Amino acid sequence: MKRLFIICLLFLFFVPxxxxxxxxxxxxxxxxxxxxxxxxxxxxxxxxxxxEGYKYxxxxxxxxxxxxxxxxxxxxxxxxxxxxxxxxxxxxxxxxDYKYKDTNTNERSITYGGSLSGKFKxxxxxxxxxxxxKIEGNVKKVTSNQTxxxxxxxxxxxxxxxxxxxxxxxxxxxxGVSKYYFLxxxxxxxxxxxxxxxxxxYELYEEVIS
Amino acid sequence: xxxxxxxxxxxxxxxVLLVIIITKNVPQLxxxxxxxxxxxxxxxxxxxxxxxxxxxxxxxSYFTEKANIESIIISNNDExxxxxxxxxxxxxxKILLKDKWFFKYxxxxxxxxxxxxxxxxxxxxxxxxxxxxxxxxxxxxxGSLCIYSFxxxxxxxxxxxxxxxxxxxxxxxLVGVLMGLKNNTKEDLIIKxxxxxxxxxxxxxxxxxxxxxxxxxxNISYILGxxxxxxxNIENDNLEISLSDxxxxxxxxKYKDRIxxxxxxxLIEYVxxxxxxxxxxxxxxxxxxxxxxxxxxxxxxxxxxxxN
Numbered sequence: 001m002k003r004l005f006i007i008c009l010l011f012l013f014f015v016p017x018x019x020x021x022x023x024x025x026x027x028x029x030x031x032x033x034x035x036x037x038x039x040x041x042x043x044x045x046x047x048x049x050x051x052e053g054y055k056y057x058x059x060x061x062x063x064x065x066x067x068x069x070x071x072x073x074x075x076x077x078x079x080x081x082x083x084x085x086x087x088x089x090x091x092x093x094x095x096x097d098y099k100y101k102d103t104n105t106n107e108r109s110i111t112y113g114g115s116l117s118g119k120f121k122x123x124x125x126x127x128x129x130x131x132x133x134k135i136e137g138n139v140k141k142v143t144s145n146q147t148x149x150x151x152x153x154x155x156x157x158x159x160x161x162x163x164x165x166x167x168x169x170x171x172x173x174x175x176g177v178s179k180y181y182f183l184x185x186x187x188x189x190x191x192x193x194x195x196x197x198x199x200x201x202y203e204l205y206e207e208v209i210s
Numbered sequence: 211x212x213x214x215x216x217x218x219x220x221x222x223x224x225x226v227l228l229v230i231i232i233t234k235n236v237p238q239l240x241x242x243x244x245x246x247x248x249x250x251x252x253x254x255x256x257x258x259x260x261x262x263x264x265x266x267x268x269x270x271s272y273f274t275e276k277a278n279i280e281s282i283i284i285s286n287n288d289e290x291x292x293x294x295x296x297x298x299x300x301x302x303x304k305i306l307l308k309d310k311w312f313f314k315y316x317x318x319x320x321x322x323x324x325x326x327x328x329x330x331x332x333x334x335x336x337x338x339x340x341x342x343x344x345x346x347x348x349x350x351x352x353g354s355l356c357i358y359s360f361x362x363x364x365x366x367x368x369x370x371x372x373x374x375x376x377x378x379x380x381x382x383x384l385v386g387v388l389m390g391l392k393n394n395t396k397e398d399l400i401i402k403x404x405x406x407x408x409x410x411x412x413x414x415x416x417x418x419x420x421x422x423x424x425x426x427x428x429n430i431s432y433i434l435g436x437x438x439x440x441x442x443n444i445e446n447d448n449l450e451i452s453l454s455d456x457x458x459x460x461x462x463x464k465y466k467d468r469i470x471x472x473x474x475x476x477l478i479e480y481v482x483x484x485x486x487x488x489x490x491x492x493x494x495x496x497x498x499x500x501x502x503x504x505x506x507x508x509x510x511x512x513x514x515x516x517x518n
Contacts, residue, residue: 077426149261151494152254152492153491153494154492155368156369156394168426198500199499200497202374202498203372204371204494206369
């Protein structure tokens, strides 16, 4: 019994628990993504649809990565995070001054599936460079962070109302599957998706507290 | 044979020497550019500042270190305003222009201004003028600059909705604003004027409609039901909008110039008990984009300076 207890403790110690916030888009910063034309997020694809992608990677490769793209810079709109919300449950109006300043906003959101890990990030850069080179008239730009302009406002929150400041925007979705070959043998494979934010829209509104 | 080798060696030495002299005397150049836009500020809080991004061809130059800068003003032919340089922040963004990478640095500036008096400062063709401690100056066209400060804003009105409609008119343009207003008094108010606080735009009073909401990027012509003209000189008569409780107005915007306005405040004039009052809406960021168009890039002006 004691041994079993020690084994359980060791198991807890060595096996890390990953908790990931649920997001129906697969990306924490996007609550909803709607494609302008055709397109599908990885999270909405069935296993067989993803497997179909791997079939295109079956050709001979001695060493290195092979990629298959489901979507390349497909235009979409997103509903982003609530940046600020405050409710007034009192009987009197509340006046607040709010200042929004985010100096460290990621312009790109990346997810990986299968046996791909964060190390695949450098391959995403390579994929993006390759795609950009193919798209004519594209302005070549490298960004890891975006400085969002500062904005501030004074607002009165009326009794039983809630004020919300939120972000929506335009984005480009690229996703696909990749396989890594060594001496013709598949050593690693998985799916990936990256979403680039192009334009952010900000909105302030008041709603009745239910 | 020895003689030939001697002549060859002398010739080669002279050539190498010439190359060294020529390359040493050619000064290394630094290039700076920026996308022109409508900068505006409504001064409400003490710590408000203006952020101007500059794209610089080198990462390590006197443009990128605060310690190298003596003073900064923004001016045009008629007006001048001095600023304190708060910081120069490297943005980790670079853009390929003229086959060369340009690195983004953001100048954060605080206007030196007395806010106890009402201020309206509007500059078209504004230039960022930097004096360096090394004795040189630079003058970079940034677009326009408008600064407003009001001391007697009322609290009879408050905002319940603020959302900008952005359409593609040769790039993203703020074409209309959905503004929800609430009357906080028991008196009836009459809205007389709604002024966007930027020199480049006007509200088109004749085209204002009541609207609950719109989908972002929805075509303004579809919302209004006719073909909308963005660039138009208009003459506005006073408004007569009665406000007893709440109202949501869609305010179409007209442009005087082809410039990007993504952040703007408003001054609302209204009558209550036969007296004129005003309500100020602080500058609100309606959209923010890093989507540079080829047409924007073609219009860039590159300023060249000696690197050393």
